[in-house]
Amino acid sequence: MQFQLNEEQLMIQKAARDFAQNECLPGVIERDEKQQFPEAQVLKLAELGFMGMMTAPEYGGAGMDSISYVLAMEEISKIDASVSVCMSVNNSLVCWGLEKYGSEEQKQQYLTPLAQGRKEGSLYLGAFLLSEPEAGSDATSQHTIAEDKGDHYVLNGTKNWITNGKTASIYLVMAQTDVSKGSKGINTFIVEKNTAGITVGAKENKLGIRGSDTHSVMFQDVKVPKQNRIGDDGFGFSFAMKTLAGGRIGIAAQALGIASGAYERAVDYAKQRKAFGKEIAHHQIIQFKLADMATRIEAARLLCLRAAWEKDNGNDYTLSSSMAKVYASETAMWVTTEAVQIHGGYGYVKEYHVERLMRDAKITQIYEGTSEVQRIVIGRGILK
Incomplete structure (x- = not known):
């Protein structure tokens, strides 16, 4: 087993770290407060080839491996998880x-x-529309209907929580195209956002x-060509x-990055903040906290x-991706x-970033399969 990253992976890790520090960190607090979509940052990611990292070059991608993707996701998520989730959805899902x-x-x-992240100079992203008002963890309960009309389908329904x-x-x-068949009656369609309805x-x-x-996305009599069924x-x-099994690797890496970012800030703060006559990093109780944080983060990384x-x-990475996601997300929280x-009182104010990282961490336990669902997947995997 090889634990050392190769030269290309190290280069990608550094590029992602530099991007996060130089492009994402400036204005990250303001973007969070204003709920501002990080369009400039995502466009820059596209220019760097990070929006189609694992896609083959013949289709406009960078042709990188999944390990490089994990490294990049971690570095970007240390600074701005709103940027990294756009990258994760476009790449993985x-x-x-x-x-x-x-x-x-x-x-x-x-x-x-999609792999290039842009078309004719404008941002070009994809979204994955599975969740519904009554179909979250139970993804088989699809109420969005696609009626077969011969050469096309007519789509009606509502999708929730769409990144x-x-x-x-796209x-x-x-x-659902045939309710009587249950999960075997479900299809996936490529739908252009500017389609009528x-x-x-x-x-x-x-x-x-x-x-x-x-956002939520609603479909009313939306015509989808037959050739757009996957x-x-x-x-x-x-x-x-x-x-989703691959997507969980991306979200696990996002959770890892959020945890790593918070840990690095905690270490820096502990070296500077003084209490009872010395830096708090020299107090055993703080050292124990940092030691446990570092250990859990390293376990999540592995x-x-x-x-x-x-x-x-x-x-087959179904089991390993679920293990990574449930552990990394709970580690992040x-x-x-x-x-x-x-950080004490300073940790409760926005200027020190860790309160934002704490808020960002929570969603990693929920989207792309809750922690409860991951444990179901893991349980079935180890008992089959």
């Missing part, structure tokens, strides 16, 4: 799914600009990742589950890298809370 399961025509038309909901150009929409709801006023573009009839639910390695080597505690 949209580009990967299209490249793996889309037709050649679909790849040429949609994947290439990139307003800024995306939606991957899961919808689509309405995007107001931006959600969220606890964390407030810059992220989260895979065979009834493949939609399998597509969603297979795609789980993330293991899941990425499994994916890169063509192994615990570490950020401890970071606020170490």
Whole structure:
């Protein structure tokens, strides 16, 4: 087993770290307060090739491995999780799914600009539309209907909690085409956002990742060409589950980055802040906190890298990605809370960043499969 990163991976890690420090850190508090979508930062990510990191170069991507993706996600998430979640959705849920399961025509038309993150100079992102008002953890309960009309489908329904909901150009929409078949009656469709009948709801006023573009999306008699269905009839639910398994690696890496960012700020603060005549870093109780934080973060990092390695080597990574996500997300919540505690009163104000990181951490326990769902997946995996 090799624990040392190769030269290319180290280069990508440094590029992501430099980007986060130079492009994301300035204005991050203001963007959070104003719920401002980080368009300039995402465009810059596209220029760096990070919006289609794992997509093959023939489709406009950078052709990097999953380990490089984890490294980049961690570094960017240390500073701004609103930026990294845009990157995660576009890479893991949209580009990967299209490249793996889309037709050649679909790849040429949609994947290439998505992997580049822009088209004709403008931002070009994808969104993954699975969740509904009554279909969250129970993804089989799809109420969005796609009625087969021969050469096209007619789409009706509502999707909730959609990252990139307003800024995306392309939606991957899961919808029920045959209720009698249950999950085998679900299909996934590529839908262009500017199609007639689509309405995007107001931006959600969220606890964390407030810059992220989260909306409900409504479909009323939306016409979708037959050739925009991904895979065979009834493949939609399998597509969603297979795609989410990889997406969990991205969110695990995001959680890891949030934890790492909070930990680094806690260490720096502990070295500067004095109490009882010496820096608080010299008090054993603070050292114990930092030691536990560092240990949990390293364990989460190894789980993330293991899941990425499994994916890169063509192994089944369903179990490892769920383990990485549940552990990294719970580590992020615990570490950020401890970071606020170490900062004391300063941790409760925005200027020191850790309160924002704590708010951002919470969503990693919820989206792309809650911690409860991950434990179900893990339990089934170890008992099969």
